């Protein structure tokens with residue numbers, strides 16, 4: 506019988522998965538389905554942490570760049586609407602009522618959903634919150650369905666608008682999926 510590497514004379518029961526040395530049960534730690542000795546356990550958890558940090562950093566960079574780019578594009582495509590909103594705010598209740606016509610709401614609603622989606626994506630990544638990423642995915646699905654319905658019903662909006670509001674949510678979902686196991690509830 507092989508002795509524990511730490512305790513001569515004590516029978517070893519298992520091998521450390523990393524270094525392969527044999528140990529008694531009190532010298533091993535169970536991680537999932539594997540056993541590690543205490544010195545290997547430290548480097549294993551350090552490796553796991555750095556993989557996690559790397560993945561999160563990459564997602565943060567991609568997510569931030571995406572949010573900024575799409576934010577700028579949404580702002581530019583909605584520039585006329587922003588000007589109209591400012592004018593309506595200065596023009597009293599009647600001007601506001603005219604501004605908030607159903608056609609305008611139909612244009613602005615997916616934009617508002619898209620902005621909310623990116624906001625929750627950012628919260629989810631920065632704060633490691635699973636619920637925020639899940640909310641971002643749900644909002645993303647709503648935006649996509651909204652855009653597909655608009656395209657199917659012959660919306661005459663410029664091509665970049667549907668592209669932004671379909672590709673954007675898909676990228677958000679991909680980022681959420683990549684980070685799904687690293688987040689707290």
Ligand SMILES: [Zn+2]
Pocket residue numbers: 521522523524525526541542543544545546
């Ligand atoms: Zn070991």
Ligand SMILES: [Zn+2]
Pocket residue numbers: 509510511512515528529530531532
């Ligand atoms: Zn031992």
